[in-house]
Amino acid sequence: MQPNRFETHAVANQPPPLVPRDLWGDDLALREAVSRGGAGAFAPRLQAYGALAGDELYRLGFDANRDRPRLRTHDAQGRRIDLVEFHPAYHRLMELAKAHGVAGLSWHEPVPGAHVARAALAYLHHQAEAGTSCPLTMTHAAVPVLRQAPALEAWARGAATPAYDPRDLPMAEKAGLTLGMGMTEKQGGSDVRGNATTATPLPGGDAWQLVGHKWFFSAPMSDGFLVLAQTPDGLGCFLLPRRLPDGSKNAFRLMRLKDKLGDWSNASSEVEFCDALAWPVGEPGRGVATIIPMVMLTRLDCMLAAAAQVRWAMANALHHARHRMAFGRVLAGHPLMANVLADLAIESEAATVFALDVAAAVDAGPGDPQAAAYARVATALGKYWLCRRAPTLVNEAQECLGGAGYVEESVLPRLYRQAPLNSIWEGSGNIQCLDVLRALARQPPPNVTDGGWLQAAQALRAALERAASMDPVLARQAAAIAGLLAQPREELEIRARHLVERIALVLQGAALHAAGSPVAGAFVRSRLDGAHGLAMGTLPPGIDFAAVMERALP
Structure with missing residues (x-):
């Protein structure tokens, strides 16, 4: 009998692995667009992130999507905690993205071309792993909204900071912040004017209490959330923190995580607000x-x-x-x-x-x-x-x-x-x-x-x-x-x-x-x-x- 007679698994005609790959160096159209957009000075940083995206970030993406987020509503003693647990690869992806400016370059280095460079970073990151793009995008986009409320300047500054801090702590104790959002409700998706969540001012007028439900509450482990709620003057915009300044958990409950077609590394949830504390952003009744x-x-x-x-x-x-x-x-x-x-x-x-x-x-x-x-x-x-x-x-x-x-x-x-x-x-x-x-x-x-x-x-x-x-x-x-x-x-x-x-x-x-x-x-x-x-x-x-x-x- 010939040795290895039944071993027919000869590997032939298979392409070599595409990665590791320099996603910046490979993409001539991107490099030209960045230069044309006045962001050429950021090229060395984009090159560094392109190499990361085509190697470490790409590999991390498989783990982050294979082991999906899990919701823990209570701890072992029965206390309500509303925590979402992620694979370590998710946190590493967020850490690298935040450190390189994917969520904040436009704001913490506001020079000509910064928005173009930040866009290129987001484009490179999304090729490697898309789910983390959701909290990164919301964190970046929340900054100009938060800046409309001078009292929330620390929140805007923390969102723009190039640091990721996954600890569940009050805003003042965090090295950097992430922001989520809650707009959609059961009775109306894009028609946010039909939202039923209500906001009631507390004595003094600085804080409000929210009661209601959000059908999609994106990135529920974020430090704060921009939400829309009905006020006596119409639909208003509010910042709702995950943790209150005294360290206590805000009064909302994560009901479940959505079982989505894709976007597996990122958590999307349903939430109930139970007199949750929030601060107004912008003029009353002009939430949209x-x-x-x-x-x-x-x-x-x-x-x-x-x-x-x-x-x-x-x-x-x-x-x-x-x-x-x-x-x-x-x-x-x-x-x-x-x-x-x-x-x-x-x-x-x-x-x-x-x-x-x-x-x-x-x-x-x-x-x-x-x-x-x-x-x-x-x-x-x-x-x-x-x-x-x-x-x-x-x-x-x-x-x-x-x-x-x-x-x-x-x-x-x-x-x-x-x-x-x-x-x-x-x-x-x-x-x-x-x-x-x-x-x-x-x-x-x-x-x-x-x-x-x-x-x-x-x-x-x-x-x-x-x-x-x-x-x-x-x-x-x-x-x-x-x-x-x-x-x-x-x-x-x-x-x-x-x-x-x-x-x-x-x-x-x-x-x-x-x-x-x-x-x-x-x-x-x-x-x-x-x-x-x-x-x-x-x-x-x-x-x-x-x-x-x-x-x-x-």
Whole structure:
């Protein structure tokens, strides 16, 4: 008998591991966008975080998602504790992200380009592990809201501090803070005006007591939460701490953790407020207007997250196809597969460039009202379109790997579960489209009266005019958009998704042209000039697929 006769498990034709990988060094479109956005001085720090994201953070992500958070409502003696326990990998991910500025760089180093650099950090982090992006995003976005209340300046400062402290202690004893939020209630999701949670002022007027229920209470181990509740003057915004200044637990109960499709490393909960203590933020009765700065920043992070998911899925598909042999040559050498991969790469770059350009508008906003107005409407446009595309594009990348892309040892199943989240969180697609229509009609959302919405229509029209000057196809599309806008309001709302899709594609094409990207022509021709089918891999002839793939992943 021959030795090892029955050992047939010879490993052949398997791609080498993609990681460790420098996610910053690999991503030419990202590096160019950061430089164009005035954040070039942050490049060394972004390079360091890109190396971390493509190695340690990536490996930690598997453990953090495999061992999901657990809720402990009571301790062994029967006392109510409402603790959520996480795998140590989760805390390490949060520690590294906070230390490198993912949640606070914009605020603790407020120099030109800081918002762009922070956006790039968030984009790199999300490729490695998406669940921790939720508390990091909320912590970052809560700072400008908290700054509206001078009495809460210590909270804003603690959220911006580049330190993670997981201990369950009062705010004053923490090295750094994290923030969560509670908006959604059972009886109404996006329609927060229908919220039933009530807030009653205590004598003296500094603190209020909240009674009610939140259907989604994100990151429940955060140190504080921004919540909306009904006051005698209407819907108000409040900061609700987890621990009170005297160290006692605030009067809320975690009812259960949500069993979600994805986002497994992060805990989302339901909560009951039982006369929980909270402090008001902003003017009484103007809770929606108060929370708008947070909503805009979280929507930007939804854009960044979608772009990051598409980028990492595409990179995995391209790496696999460069090494896997089929029918006598590597997969990437087959014309039809090359079409699919180049198509993914073009859309990935368009998503990245658009998201970073919006981050640059946010960065310029404090000194440039038109940039601020453009950022306000572009975050709604981008959140709708990029988040809408992500699940389809991640699935296309999975298919490039075949069965291997459906197995948990690959990161692609996790990306696919995660991809739909950003289109739902912070307002579904319809909400984004309606916000765009309000901006174009010079009509602010309900309860919002700030001038930013009134300037959004002008800023968007200026952006479309710039796009029209760059390319004849973009000019035709901008004219068609103007025709759509002339329709009666009732018809326009019916076609709102079509309108927002067209605008987003034109802005993406314009962003690529403005960046001098070699894929700009292919994007515009395929996406806006009828030279593309409904599926990926339907690029027209004449595009240098090999050059596109090399640009996407050296």
